[in-house]
Amino acid sequence: MTSSTCLTPQMFAGKSVFVTGGSSGINLAIARSFAEHGAAVAICARDADKLRSAIAELSQAGDGQALGFVADVRNDGAVRAALESAAHQHGPADVVVCGAAGNFMVRAEDLTPNGFRTVVDIDLIGTFNAANGAFEQLRATRGSLLFVSAGQAFVPFSHQAHAGAAKAGVENLMRNLALEWGRYGIRCNSIVPGPIAGTEGVRRLAADVGEEAWADMVPLGRFGTTDEIASMALVLCSPLASFVTGTTLVADGGLALTGSGRFNQALERACS
Numbered sequence: 001m002t003s004s005t006c007l008t009p010q011m012f013a014g015k016s017v018f019v020t021g022g023s024s025g026i027n028l029a030i031a032r033s034f035a036e037h038g039a040a041v042a043i044c045a046r047d048a049d050k051l052r053s054a055i056a057e058l059s060q061a062g063d064g065q066a067l068g069f070v071a072d073v074r075n076d077g078a079v080r081a082a083l084e085s086a087a088h089q090h091g092p093a094d095v096v097v098c099g100a101a102g103n104f105m106v107r108a109e110d111l112t113p114n115g116f117r118t119v120v121d122i123d124l125i126g127t128f129n130a131a132n133g134a135f136e137q138l139r140a141t142r143g144s145l146l147f148v149s150a151g152q153a154f155v156p157f158s159h160q161a162h163a164g165a166a167k168a169g170v171e172n173l174m175r176n177l178a179l180e181w182g183r184y185g186i187r188c189n190s191i192v193p194g195p196i197a198g199t200e201g202v203r204r205l206a207a208d209v210g211e212e213a214w215a216d217m218v219p220l221g222r223f224g225t226t227d228e229i230a231s232m233a234l235v236l237c238s239p240l241a242s243f244v245t246g247t248t249l250v251a252d253g254g255l256a257l258t259g260s261g262r263f264n265q266a267l268e269r270a271c272s
């Protein structure tokens with residue numbers, strides 16, 4: 001294997017990476033992994049306090065040049081401004097990870113139009129805003145887009161009508177951009193994390209079902225770790241995946257193989 005076809009400690013040295021929603025959970029782990037592998041990393045998030053603490057962590061992991069921008073992905077102007085500032089300091093993005101997401105558990109009949117719209121706005125429109133705002137940079141670098149998706153995009157999960165619809169849109173947007181932007185050398189892929197320990201998503205989704213019962217539904221018998229998702233993100237955005245575009249990498253311990261039946265039943269029992 002040559003250095004361009006295997007993961008090396010500094011394989012993202014000289015590369016500029018931007019992660020939306022990068023102040024916590026899976027997205028922070030992805031940003032940290034890129035920083036650890038030499039990239040100049042920038043993140044955006046809504047909460048200034050969480051952003052500050054993430055930047056401190058990322059600066060320690062990398063070469064101290066991590067950047068943070070307060071920006072809500074629903075605000076296309078704010079995301080575009082953050083992407084432009086990051087490019088000004090780090091150079092045009094080689095990798096853009098669209099990870100910002102919002103979610104809550106609610107029965108479809110109790111979901112208000114504004115609740116539905118809010119999650120679609122963050123997950124789907126926010127993903128488009130970041131991809132669209134990054135296009136010129138990615139065209140210049142022949143870079144890579146990575147969307148953080150979810151199993152709900154493919155299989156309906158109870159209490160997840162809004163998130164499932166939004167993530168299904170994210171998946172189709174990913175394939176559409178891969179199709180249209182391949183001519184510019186831009187690759188676009190998505191990653192589907194299963195239940196990942198310690199994340200806000202799992203905390204919200206497992207509040208009723210219970211973490212133990214849920215872990216038992218995963219063929220590998222446990223939740224994943226944020227680092228396990230970050231490793232796959234590195235691979236997908238690296239030269240190892242240079243001919244991979246329009247694909248979905250499922251890193252869920254096998255959960256998709258079992259469907260959502262047991263989750264839905266456990267939820268119905270817990271909520272009845």
Ligand code: HXC
Nearest residue numbers: 101102103104106112114115118150152163164167200201
């Ligand atoms: C029912 C709810 C609700 C709940 C909010 N809403 N929480 N409805 N049950 N638990 C409704 C509100 O009533 C309101 O509708 C609308 O949603 C907007 O709520 P706001 O609080 O005004 O929105 P906002 O302040 O913008 O906050 C966005 C949020 C919030 C998504 C609602 O939870 C948030 O900021 N989340 C970010 C963190 C997060 O969710 N992390 C987990 C991501 S995990 P009305 O009609 O009353 O005005 C994840 C991975 C899982 O996404 C993948 C699944 C696909």
